[in-house]
Amino acid sequence: MSENTKSIPITRTSLLPNEIESVLEPLESGWLVQGPQVKSFEDKWGAFTGSSFNLAVTSCTTGMHLALAGLGLKPGDEVIVPAFTWISTANVVEHLGAKPVFCDINLSTFNIDVSLIDNLITQRTVGIMPVHLFGLAADMDPIMRIAKKHQLWVLEDAACGFGATYKGQHVGCFGDAGVFSFHPRKAITTGEGGMVTTANESLSIKIKQLRDHGAVLSDLQRHLGPKPYLLADHIHAGYNQRMTDIQGALGNTQMDRAANIISERKCIATRFDDAFSRLDWLTTPFTGDKYGHGYQSYPCLFQSDDISLANISEINHARNNWMESLQKRGISTRPATHALHMLSFYKNKYTLRPEDYPNAYFANHCSISLPLFHGMTEEEQIYVINNVVEI
Ligand SMILES: Cc1ncc(COP(=O)(O)O)c(C=O)c1O
Numbered sequence: 284m285s286e287n288t289k290s291i292p293i294t295r296t297s298l299l300p301n302e303i304e305s306v307l308e309p310l311e312s313g314w315l316v317q318g319p320q321v322k323s324f325e326d327k328w329g330a331f332t333g334s335s336f337n338l339a340v341t342s343c344t345t346g347m348h349l350a351l352a353g354l355g356l357k358p359g360d361e362v363i364v365p366a367f368t369w370i371s372t373a374n375v376v377e378h379l380g381a382k383p384v385f386c387d388i389n390l391s392t393f394n395i396d397v398s399l400i401d402n403l404i405t406q407r408t409v410g411i412m413p414v415h416l417f418g419l420a421a422d423m424d425p426i427m428r429i430a431k432k433h434q435l436w437v438l439e440d441a442a443c444g445f446g447a448t449y450k451g452q453h454v455g456c457f458g459d460a461g462v463f464s465f466h467p468r469k470a471i472t473t474g475e476g477g478m479v480t481t482a483n484e485s486l487s488i489k490i491k492q493l494r495d496h497g498a499v500l501s502d503l504q505r506h507l508g509p510k511p512y513l514l515a516d517h518i519h520a521g522y523n524q525r526m527t528d529i530q531g532a533l534g535n536t537q538m539d540r541a542a543n544i545i546s547e548r549k550c551i552a553t554r555f556d557d558a559f560s561r562l563d564w565l566t567t568p569f570t571g572d573k574y575g576h577g578y579q580s581y582p583c584l585f586q587s588d589d590i591s592l593a594n595i596s597e598i599n600h601a602r603n604n605w606m607e608s609l610q611k612r613g614i615s616t617r618p619a620t621h622a623l624h625m626l627s628f629y630k631n632k633y634t635l636r637p638e639d640y641p642n643a644y645f646a647n648h649c650s651i652s653l654p655l656f657h658g659m660t661e662e663e664q665i666y667v668i669n670n671v672v673e674i
Pocket of ligand 1: 342343344345368369371372414416440442443463464465466476477
C-alpha cells in the first residue's frame with residue numbers, strides 16, 4: 284500500500300474464522316433467539332467480569348431502559364447523569380418520564396466530576412448513572428459513598444467498559460446494575476447487543492422478565508418443559524429485548540480471547556502514549572493506579588492547557604483543521620463523544636447554555652479520538668504516530 288492510498292478507520296471489526304463460522308450453529312440448529320449460545324455468552328461474561336447475574340439484551344440502550352424500569356424509575360424522578368456521554372444515557376431516563384440532571388465532568392478523565400454530585404441531589408433524586416467513558420472507570424468509591432448516604436441506586440453505563448477495572452474489580456460490578464454495549468465500535472461486538480450485569484438476584488429476575496414481554500418463563504424453559512399446554516404467565520407489560528443466538532454465538536466465541544483482546548488494545552495505547560508524550564498540545568488518555576483502562580477508544584484533548592470560554596472557538600477551529608488534515612492522509616478521527624446539553628433536544632427542553640457544564644462543553648469542542656482497535660497492524664500504528672507527530 285503506498286502512503287497516500289492508506290486508509291485507517293476509527294475502528295475495524297476483527298473476527299476470527301471460528302467466530303464467523305459460529306453463527307452457522309444456531310442457523311443450522313434452528314434455535315435462533317435467546318437459546319444456548321446466548322446462555323453460554325452470558326455465563327462467560329459472568330466468569331470474566333465477576334458479575335453474578337448476566338442478561339444479554341438487544342443493545343446497551345435497551346439494557347439501561349430495562350434496568351431503570353426494573354429499579355422502578357417513574358415520572359417526576361430525577362437521575363444524575365454526566366453531561367458528556369452518548370445521548371442514550373440520558374434518553375433512557377426520559378423514556379420513563381423522569382428527568383436527567385446533568386453533572387459536569389472532569390476534563391482529565393472525561394468522567395463525571397464526583398465533587399459536583401452532592402449539590403445536584405434533591406428530594407426527587409433517585410439514582411446516579413456514572414459512565415465508564417471510553418474504557419476508563421468512573422471514580423466509583425466516592426460515587427458509592429454518596430449513593431449510600433442519600434439512599435440512591437447506581438446504574439453504571441458500562442457501554443465502553445469491557446476490560447475496564449477500578450481497584451482491580453471489573454466495572455459493571457459496583458452499582459445496583461451495569462450495562463455493556465456490543466455495537467461494532469466496542470471491543471467485543473455482536474453487531475448490536477448489550478449485557479446487563481447485577482449482583483441483585485431479585486432485580487435480575489425482574490429484568491429477565493421485562494426483557495421477554497414480562498413472562499415468568501422463557502421460551503427455552505417452556506420448550507424444554509414437560510407440559511406443552513402451559514403458556515407462561517406475564518406479570519409485567521414487558522418488552523422484547525431478547526438477543527438472538529446468532530449474535531450470542533459471536534459474543535460467545537469472542538469471549539474465548541477476551542483477555543488477549545484487552546491486552547492487545549492496551550499495548551497499542553501504550554505505544555501511542557509513549558510516542559505522543561512529548562507533544563504539549565495533545566493530552567493522551569488518563570491513566571492512574573486505581574484504573575485498568577479497557578481502551579474502547581483512544582480519546583485525547585487538543586490544546587487543553589489554556590482552554591477557556593474565551594478561546595474555545597479558536598481551539599475548536601484548530602482541532603477541526605487538524606482532523607481534516609489527518610483525514611486527507613487517510614486517518615479517521617472523531618470527536619470523543621458529545622455534550623448532551625448542547626444537543627437540541629436537551630438544550631431546548633431544559634434551557635441549557637454551553638457554560639452550564641463548561642468541561643463537557645470544552646470536551647465537546649477539543650476532544651479527538653484516534654484510531655485504536657485490536658487487529659490494527661504495526662504499520663498502521665506507525666503511520667498514525669508519524670502523521671500525528673508531523674502535522
Ligand atoms: C457511553 C455510552 N452509553 C450508551 C451507548 C449506547 O450503546 P448501544 O449502541 O449498544 O445502545 C453508547 C454507545 O456508543 C455509549 O458510548
